[in-house]
Amino acid sequence: MSALDRPLKPALAKPSKVLPTSGDWVFEPKWDGFRAIVHRNGPEIGIDSRSGTDLTRYFPELVAVLLEQLPERCVIDGEIVIETDGRLDFDALQLRLHPAQSRIDLLAQQSPASLVVFDLLAVNGEVLLDEPLSVRRGLLESHLREVHAPIFRTPSTTDPDAAQAWFTDLEGAGLDGLIAKDLTSTYQPGVRSYLKLKHRRDLDAVVCGFRWHKSGDVVGSLMLGLYDDTGALHYVGACSSFTAKRRAELADFLAPYRCAPQEHPWHAWLSPEDSTERLPGGQSRWSAGKDLSWNPVRPELVAEVAYDQFQGARLRHLATFVRWRHDREPASCTFEQLPQIDPYPLAGVLEARPDDTPTD
Structure with a gap:
């Protein structure tokens, strides 16, 4: 067992019009993809959607690299994304939900997916849901320090001014806002415990x-x-x-x-x-x-x-x-x-280290 049964409902976010200015918050880009709770149990990988649907068969290229890069027993929270011409491409993700495995395999070669990881929920049999985000984030950095493309750790910042700049700049890479998370908070499946700031x-x-x-x-x-x-x-x-x-x-x-x-x-x-x-x-x-x-x-x-x-x-x-x-x-x-959005290279966001500022 990976220490948490499938499917596990992900923690969610409620809308906010402004970034919080007081408290202990960390800010992350809001990825426009498929939310994914990934379970690894030895040689087995399971990928569940936000609604609990099993997505594993639709992303065979991710299964292989997750087996290579994840701890042998763990549960992680992240987002599956696909890049097209330097931007996130949600339409390409939807094409993956195809009944024919041959079609899925072809698309996996033509437009491979990536996984952006932003939380560690269990590792080596230890459930981390009751640990504060600051602890989970530290363990995520420790256990997934060596991950590489197409697996990425999300960039983050505790600086509200930097986060506000991301909100404007990263739209050019197809990201649709920011997520704000309280570093003292536990992981609450199915609860809107975070904040999301989206363009309006x-x-x-x-x-x-x-x-x-x-x-x-x-x-x-x-x-x-x-x-x-x-x-x-x-x-x-x-x-x-x-x-x-x-x-x-x-x-x-x-x-x-x-x-x-x-x-x-x-x-x-x-x-x-x-x-x-x-x-x-x-x-x-x-x-x-x-x-x-x-x-x-x-x-x-x-x-x-x-x-x-x-x-x-x-x-x-x-x-x-x-x-x-x-x-x-x-x-x-x-x-x-419609406003003209300045392009921003998605690679500069994906390749940024956590607590780094994405660069162009």
């Missing part, structure tokens, strides 16, 4: 359709679009975070704007056989049979939404509805609103 920006987008909520005839989410410089309207994602009362009100509010599919700029998307584009309502192996059908509305409404980041031309996560912008013309909602 506002965007004015055209409302182009909606999906019904799973609970019934109320609105679940709004489909969002932006215009490019040729005047074409592109789907960029969806927004939600409505109260039950607002969901019901939205159904009535949107009713006059609903239109026939053939009258909508995205009419081809309602007939996927006529389009080769990635469609907002299309099924995929990730949708697990969920009803992703959507209802078109005339692109005449503008909504202000809050979001954290874009992945290419799409919102990385579901945006949050803020308010209607009746004062704004839909045609003015273009990709030019």
